[in-house]
Amino acid sequence: MLSSPKGVSFLLALLIASFSALFLYLIAGSTRQTLGVSFVLTFVTAFISVYVTLEFLIFREISRIYVLLDKLRAKDFKLPRKKVFKSANPLQRLNAEISAYATKKQQEIDELKKLEHYRREFLANVSHELKTPIFAAQGFIHTLIDGAVDDKSVRDKFLEKAARSLDGLDALVQDLLTLSQMEAGDIKMQYGKFDLNDLTQEVFDQLEERANSRRARLKFEKNYDKAIMVYADRQRIGQVLTNLIDNAIKYGNDGGKVIVEFESDKEHVAVTVKDDGPGIEPEHLKRIFERFYRIEKSRSRDKGGTGLGLAIVKHIMEAHKSKVSVSSKPGKGTQFRFKLDRAENH
Ligand SMILES: Nc1ncnc2c1ncn2[C@@H]1O[C@H](COP(=O)(O)OP(=O)(O)O)[C@@H](O)[C@H]1O
Numbered sequence: 226m227l228s229s230p231k232g233v234s235f236l237l238a239l240l241i242a243s244f245s246a247l248f249l250y251l252i253a254g255s256t257r258q259t260l261g262v263s264f265v266l267t268f269v270t271a272f273i274s275v276y277v278t279l280e281f282l283i284f285r286e287i288s289r290i291y292v293l294l295d296k297l298r299a300k301d302f303k304l305p306r307k308k309v310f311k312s313a314n315p316l317q318r319l320n321a322e323i324s325a326y327a328t329k330k331q332q333e334i335d336e337l338k339k340l341e342h343y344r345r346e347f348l349a350n351v352s353h354e355l356k357t358p359i360f361a362a363q364g365f366i367h368t369l370i371d372g373a374v375d376d377k378s379v380r381d382k383f384l385e386k387a388a389r390s391l392d393g394l395d396a397l398v399q400d401l402l403t404l405s406q407m408e409a410g411d412i413k414m415q416y417g418k419f420d421l422n423d424l425t426q427e428v429f430d431q432l433e434e435r436a437n438s439r440r441a442r443l444k445f446e447k448n449y450d451k452a453i454m455v456y457a458d459r460q461r462i463g464q465v466l467t468n469l470i471d472n473a474i475k476y477g478n479d480g481g482k483v484i485v486e487f488e489s490d491k492e493h494v495a496v497t498v499k500d501d502g503p504g505i506e507p508e509h510l511k512r513i514f515e516r517f518y519r520i521e522k523s524r525s526r527d528k529g530g531t532g533l534g535l536a537i538v539k540h541i542m543e544a545h546k547s548k549v550s551v552s553s554k555p556g557k558g559t560q561f562r563f564k565l566d567r568a569e570n571h
């Protein structure tokens with residue numbers, strides 16, 4: 226009753242009329258008739274004035290606010306109104322709805338601030354990463370111009386170093402492009418059926434020289450004599466394997482082992498790439514998939530790393546509706562694992 230303007234006006238008018246009748250009865254000792262007339266008149270006047278005030282000044286304004294809130298919510302929450310608050314008192318409901326709305330907005334603002342911070346940090350990282358190889362190549366070339374070019378052995382060494390810096394720059398720009406295209410959703414996965422065993426052997430062959438330079442051995446966990454058919458984007462999965470195996474060689478021990486294992490169940494094939502290197506401390510473990518995150522920046526860059534490899538791996542696995550996980554025991558080694566759909570089910 227208290228939630229409608231009529232109910233509130235009725236109660237208030239009743240109260241006021243009773244008081245005035247009581248007052249007249251006590252003070253002036255009026256007749257019953259006068260009391261009755263005064264009661265009715267006071268009741269009617271009070272009822273009308275309270276009702277008008279409530280209906281036109283307060284409740285109408287509140288319903289306008291409701292309409293506005295509904296419009297806002299229809300845009301933002303996509304929730305039907307009744308589901309949210311059932312309280313009968315309109316002011317309480319309004320209060321609850323406005324706080325819910327404000328909380329939601331605050332969350333959005335926090336999210337935007339986080340993104341803004343992320344964007345700024347990313348820009349700073351990109352500029353820094355670009356500057357490093359450009360600066361190095363510039364230095365070598367200027368030294369050559371300034372006379373080092375006359376000494377044949379110095380010249381060759383500097384040219385080689387300048388070229389290596391520019392190769393690093395090229396790799397970085399390639400990775401940045403891949404990453405930005407993936408984030409923009411421009412790269413569609415080209416699904417097909419292929420043999421993982423075969424693809425891994427190809428990647429082993431490509432990385433053989435690099436492995437040899439560290440006396441590392443690239444091996445399968447066991448001899449997979451049958452084809453391991455999966456349904457995925459062959460080229461992208463090749464990229465994933467290349468980065469994981471390349472990391473295992475780069476960050477593993479000299480003379481270490483890099484092992485690839487496949488385990489099939491009814492629906493999936495799980496691929497594990499493991500090394501017996503120094504491993505990754507837990508505090509770094511959860512961050513290595515972030516863009517540009519490297520445990521030892523200088524060491525990684527010397528090894529030709531861009532710090533974007535694992536971020537790309539993560540994106541590729543997400544695009545396959547799968548994910549890549551990592552586990553590591555410091556001092557013992559690291560393993561990365563991801564699952565792909567078996568080809569039979571497609
Ligand atoms: N197998 C591994 N063992 C130890 N550390 C690793 C391994 N793989 C990756 N890391 C760490 O994770 C970081 C990020 O890897 P990644 O994104 O591929 O960048 P990059 O190879 O360019 O350094 C590396 O810099 C390295 O510190």
Ligand SMILES: [Mg+2]
Pocket residue numbers: 468471472530531532534535
């Ligand atoms: Mg890498």
